[in-house]
Amino acid sequence: MALAKLVPFAVEQWMDQHESRAKYNIAETCVASISLDELQDLSENKESELWSSSTKLTYGTIQGSEKLRSNLANLYSAKKPLQADKILITPGAIAANMTVLYSLVGKGDHVICHYPTYQQLYEVPKSLGAEVDLWRSKERRKWQLDIEELKALIRPNTKMVIINNPQNPTGTIISKSTLDSLIEVAEEHNLIIMADEVYRPLFHSISPMSPDFPPSVLSLPYLKVIATGSVSKAYSLAGIRVGWIASRSSELIEACAQARAYTTISVSQIDDQVAAYALSQDVIHGLLNRNIQLAKRNLGILAMFVESFRWACEWVKPIAGTTAFIKFSKMGQDIDDVAFCEKLIEETGIMLCPGSMCFGEEFKGYVRFGFCCETYVLDEGLEKLREFMRKGYQTLPLAEEI
Ligand SMILES: Cc1ncc(COP(=O)(O)O)c(C=O)c1O
Known part of the structure; x- marks a missing residue:
């Protein structure tokens, strides 16, 4: 069909x-x-090289360079180290999301998606044959999500809950306590949590000391989580198309790597090197x-x-x-x-x-x-x-x- x-x-x-x-x-x-030029001006080490023009333009490392993936792994290692091989580089978060959804969602699955949000996150699962319910954040609750409403949406075939944190378009966050409750529910029903975290870590109006401050889903104590991100938003580099998929689960990463092989081979080596430079300790x-x-x-x-x-x-x-x-x-x-x-x-x-x-x-x-x-x-x-x-x-x- x-x-x-x-x-x-x-x-x-x-x-x-x-x-x-x-x-x-x-x-x-x-x-x-x-x-x-501006990126280089922001570096604390003017000696470090952004790109060497003598580099041969091969496909490079298929899943993303070691340098870029280990810089990214550092970003997720605050609570517990994440290995670089648990990260796949994609052409932007849009391709990361597409790859995750294509790999993990299909006909017969039920998916619950945070709403309002980036349309891709609920339309792609529908197009793949999944049934989708929206988990509505409401303005009268300051766009917060209600865990009881999530529980009421769960069905025997629910496979995945998709969240977007920080959230586009409202600019709000899903707080730490809501994330903790979400993980409890996911664990109980064996659900995959997919978090589009493309706006991390642009926290302009909350202190990291606040009890509400949201960690990445990869810092939560649950294996079946997958995060996507990119250098487009918080890192001002949309013109290099670099995004990523990260998970602590080898099984989830492997499933995504298999689908990614059909669309990506590798990302541009120039883009990969620029992203690695931007996310290095000297520049970030x-x-x-x-x-x-x-x-x-x-x-x-x-x-x-x-x-x-x-x-x-x-x-x-x-x-x-x-x-x-x-x-x-x-x-x-x-x-x-x-x-x-x-x-x-x-x-x-x-x-x-x-x-x-x-x-x-x-x-x-x-x-x-x-x-x-x-x-x-x-x-x-x-x-x-x-x-x-x-x-x-x-x-x-x-x-x-x-
Ligand atoms: C929530 C969300 N995810 C993903 C993307 C795609 O971003 P990019 O492919 O540039 O990384 C956007 C862009 O607006 C977005 O708002």
């Missing part, structure tokens, strides 16, 4: 359609991208410090905007990651977020992301801001948006009118 076709990937299509003409791109989810601290400072500064600027337009917008202030999900209304009624975003890009060059189009119909009125762009872009873009709020906002249609 043919598998269900994939439905359009709304957020990626929206980005593709508008990105090139945006004057103020406040929709991008990466922390402002950097050049190789400077890079993350730049990005966390930028996120804090820009979030402060966005918070001032929200405060001054309280009559029109409300939010749960983000804690981590690069996005904020802001709800816009007029006299208590949701505005048409798609018309709002379309009008903004047409008339002002401001690019935002409409919630109901990109994250599900129920998010009418919501707009996702990617606030970790260059600070001047955010400043200038919000200035333009202020002007629009004063002059054009009242003319926007309400969500119900379409």
Whole structure:
């Protein structure tokens, strides 16, 4: 029987359609991208080489270079060492997610997915023939997940629970205590936990000392967990397509390696070397410090905007990651977020992301801001948006009118 076709990937299509003409791109989810020159400037060791142009461009090590995989393994070794061979390098987290889902989910399986989130995480399992239920985080609970609701969703054929932590689009986190409860449930029902952790470790508004601070799922005491990540978001390097799959389970990694062999062979050796350099001890601290400072500064600027337009917008202030999900209304009624975003890009060059189009119909009125762009872009873009709020906002249609 043919598998269900994939439905359009709304957020990626929206980005593709508008990105090139945006004057103020406040929709991008990466922390402002950097050049190789800037990356080298962030290094504490100016002697260390980023790339040697005399290197022969072979396929390299098929699953990813030893250097890159051991730098990544260090990131997951805070509680217990992780071996480099438990990591597979992929072209971005998008390929990592695809590989994990293709390898581990199929017809007859039931999958539960955190919601709202990146559409790939629930559409791909559906297309593979799995039944998917959404585990909804709700704004009135500050986008937190309820473990009792998860328990009620579990069926005899539930195979996997998918989470996204920190979360796109809300910028919230799944707290340590919720992760602990999730692991208990997973253990009891023998479930695989897949965590898209592409926004780790961009924790701009929570201290690592906080009891809520979420560890990676790989630091939790349960073997059947698998994490995906990349250098695109927290490390500002989306232009090298480097992501990864990591698990402590040889069985899970082996299953993914088998599927990966059909799509990837290896990633670009240049990309692999640049990523290894960025994640080395000489560079990673400077890079993350730049990005966390930028996120804090820009979030402060966005918070001032929200405060001054309280009559029109409300939010749960983000804690981590690069996005904020802001709800816009007029006299208590949701505005048409798609018309709002379309009008903004047409008339002002401001690019935002409409919630109901990109994250599900129920998010009418919501707009996702990617606030970790260059600070001047955010400043200038919000200035333009202020002007629009004063002059054009009242003319926007309400969500119900379409
Ligand atoms: C939650 C999530 N996962 C994965 C990706 C893909 O990222 P990349 O392939 O650039 O690593 C994105 C991009 O927006 C995302 O938001």
